[in-house]
Amino acid sequence: MTLPEPSLGQPVEGVDRVRAAAAARGLEIEIRERPAAHSLPEAAAILGIRPADIVKTLVVKRSDDTYLFALIPGDRAISWPKLRAVVGVNKLQLPDPQRALAATGYERGTIVPLGSTHDWPVYADAQIAGRRIAMGAGAHGYSLFVDADALIQAYGATVDDISQPLE
Template sequence: MPAESGDGLDRVRAAASARDLTIEIRERPVANSLPEAAQLLGIAPAGIVKTLVVKRSDDTFLFALVPGDRSISWPKLRAVVGVNKLQLPDPQRALDATGYERGTIVPIGSSHDWPIYADDRIVGQRIAMGAGAHGYSLFVHADDLIAAYGATVADISQEAG
């Protein structure tokens, strides 16, 4: 059963506060695509970072943070993680792993602190990402997020398409 929007937002705020991470949460109309969300927020699609929950073969997970105009490079991510197999879980497993529904997933306030792998293209950027609830976006300085969670920074993306 999905959490109420306030629950997700409250978890995000509490987790950010616990790590002294400065975030800004903005309400926005529901978007039907990432480019539409970027337009609503007045930023480039690359400024929205997709938080992807990735399942390992041992049934543990990780977060991959990828710029909105790019996609995961599976060979690059597998090499950085040091495994032969990774996959995207179905929506229910993603919810079970994070406490967030797809489209709202963010490492901040996740029900489990899975390791974070951030694409090196987000370094030095103020980024937007899911906020734990539909109809909201979270803004954070990527470097602060990376530091607060001890994320691994590497080239893990490729051109979308």
């Protein structure tokens, strides 16, 4: 699958939604246009940061067809047992790409709570607290930088240990 190249300064619908949502919540963000990356480590190298400083936003489906966002450091993986315990449910799963798009308005690889078409609850891994992080920005070829604590506060996120080392 070939990803579209950045728009060279033209308005981009997903990025514009992210900017508007950040402004509405009083969040200071920086959005950087960058070449398309084919992996998280490649994106980190392009941005000149460590993979741990990129936070993956995973949209997670509950059994009742509602969703949540899980914010996981790029050098770690989601821990399903830990997340289920924090959420208080027995079953969670990653939706297919079409359901993820329907739940958020964003394609995989661009998903971010800011500007999502639904305000799903946010669960942040404790390791992102106190850091400036990069994450998806609503469109391929863009990265969002934000203070993690400000993001957590703006979304009333639940912060807990919900990740594990990559296998």
